[in-house]
Amino acid sequence: MEKLSPFHLAIPVDNLNLARDFYNNTLELDEGRSSDHWVDFNFFGHQLVIHHKQKSNSDTAHHNSVDGKxxxxxxxxxxxxxxxWQNFANMLSEKNVKFVIEPYIRFKGEVGEQATMFFCDPCGNALEFKSFKDPSQIFSK
Known part of the structure; x- marks a missing residue:
């Protein structure tokens, strides 16, 4: 795999202070620039920006079934x-993060074996943290 460029992702949060605390203290991300309406974070070498946005009544959760989850x-x-990933999952468990999907291993012993977990930030943004047993299989079928 060739060297990856850092990505930039901006997400809405309806409570900037609560979200800032979560990304700083729960996920232990370093904070970059900020204003009264947004905050930059170093998301494992990528730029994640939380932007304040009032919650809307039209904001509804959607789910797809994958592996029965x-x-x-x-x-x-x-x-x-x-x-x-293992250490990060343990840290989140110790901090009593409420998982949408608890940490588990998919495709154990098969091509694409991976560890995954899902949880939400306090504003409802869903995050997935995953790991591949063999990183060369990230895009394998």
Missing amino acids: EVPVPHFGIILEWEI
Whole structure:
């Protein structure tokens, strides 16, 4: 795989202070620039920006069934190294993060074996953190 460029992702949050605390203290991300309406974070080398947006009554959750589990859509996240993912999952469990889908292993012993977990930030943005046992299989069928 060639060297990846950092991505930039901006997401809405209806409570900037609560979201800022979550990304700073729960996920332990370093904060970058900020204003009264947005905050930058170093999301594992990528730029994540939370932007304040009033909650709308039309904001509804959607899920797709995958492996018999209800996967929230949309969601975003990162693919971590196997051991880093394990440590991160343990840290989140110790911090009593409420998982939408508890950490588990998919395709155990098969092509594309991966660890995954889903949870939401306090404003309802769904995140998936995953890891591949063999990173060269990220796009394998």
